[in-house]
Amino acid sequence: MDFLQTILEAKLKEVADMPETAVTRQEDRPSLYHLIRENPEHIHLIAEIKRASPSKGIINQEVDILKQARDYQEAGVSAISVLTSETYFNGSFTDLNRISQVVDLPILCKDFIIDEKQLIRAYNAGASIVLLIVAALTVQKLKELYDKARKLGLEVLVEVHNEKELAAAEALGAKLIGVNNRDLKTFDVTLETSVALAPHQSETVYISESGFRTAQDVRKISSNFQAILVGENLMKATNVTKKALELQVTRND
Numbered sequence: 661m662d663f664l665q666t667i668l669e670a671k672l673k674e675v676a677d678m679p680e681t682a683v684t685r686q687e688d689r690p691s692l693y694h695l696i697r698e699n700p701e702h703i704h705l706i707a708e709i710k711r712a713s714p715s716k717g718i719i720n721q722e723v724d725i726l727k728q729a730r731d732y733q734e735a736g737v738s739a740i741s742v743l744t745s746e747t748y749f750n751g752s753f754t755d756l757n758r759i760s761q762v763v764d765l766p767i768l769c770k771d772f773i774i775d776e777k778q779l780i781r782a783y784n785a786g787a788s789i790v791l792l793i794v795a796a797l798t799v800q801k802l803k804e805l806y807d808k809a810r811k812l813g814l815e816v817l818v819e820v821h822n823e824k825e826l827a828a829a830e831a832l833g834a835k836l837i838g839v840n841n842r843d844l845k846t847f848d849v850t851l852e853t854s855v856a857l858a859p860h861q862s863e864t865v866y867i868s869e870s871g872f873r874t875a876q877d878v879r880k881i882s883s884n885f886q887a888i889l890v891g892e893n894l895m896k897a898t899n900v901t902k903k904a905l906e907l908q909v910t911r912n913d
């Protein structure tokens with residue numbers, strides 16, 4: 661069984677045990693879509709809180725997540741991504757909630773979402789964006805969860821890995837589309853995935869995810885993408901602020 665199937669089975673059990681929750685949160689966060697559209701002069705950075713991963717094991721288990729989130733905000737990142745999956749990533753909704761109390765930025769709940777209960781949990785914990793992975797959902801389920809998330813007032817980052825999934829995300833009318841450079845089966849990461857897809861719809865914000873280490877990497881995708889999502893490299897950086905500043909490449913650099 662491949663990784664996606666394994667984690668989706670785990671999520672099915674997790675969701676079955678998750679109590680139904682009412683929507684309790686009211687507060688608003690800025691829109692990532694508008695923030696990026698209104699500031700086209702540089703590549704935007706979505707900086708991730710990532711203690712561990714299936715491909716790398718422990719990345720930074722000792723991290724002070726609140727300091728890391730504040731450092732990201734001070735470095736001018738456009739959003740913070742929080743992995744909430746305990747399995748493989750050592751994340752949690754508690755992490756998300758604690759971070760939401762110390763930063764004003766848009767916050768992405770990065771999880772394997774298959775059910776509305778997870779959307780409400782993410783929203784109540786303080787997320788303003790949720791991730792929906794095309795490869796993890798049927799077309800019908802993707803649309804159902806997309807519509808429910810939008811009704812809650814959440815932005816949705818629709819994640820794709822290839823042309824077919826990109827077409828599905830665009831057909832859905834997704835405003836934020838992420839191209840993940842990591843193959844979910846092999847865990848191989850190549851920026852060529854983003855380069856080859858070269859997405860170009862004018863009203864859409866395209867975000868290239870995974871595998872960025874240097875400003876030079878960012879320049880490889882900067883003609884078709886408005887933002888990048890970075891985890892490991894920021895979590896391992898000796899100077900987080902410096903690394904975050906380096907990755908926010910100006911378009912004319």
Ligand SMILES: O=C(O)c1ccccc1NCC(=O)[C@H](O)[C@H](O)COP(=O)(O)O
Binds near residue numbers: 842892893
């Ligand atoms: O990071 C993994 O090993 C991983 C494996 C399987 C599914 C998802 C995975 N990561 C989630 C992400 O999408 C990344 O955390 C995110 O794009 C940042 O990637 P990176 O900068 O390479 O840490």
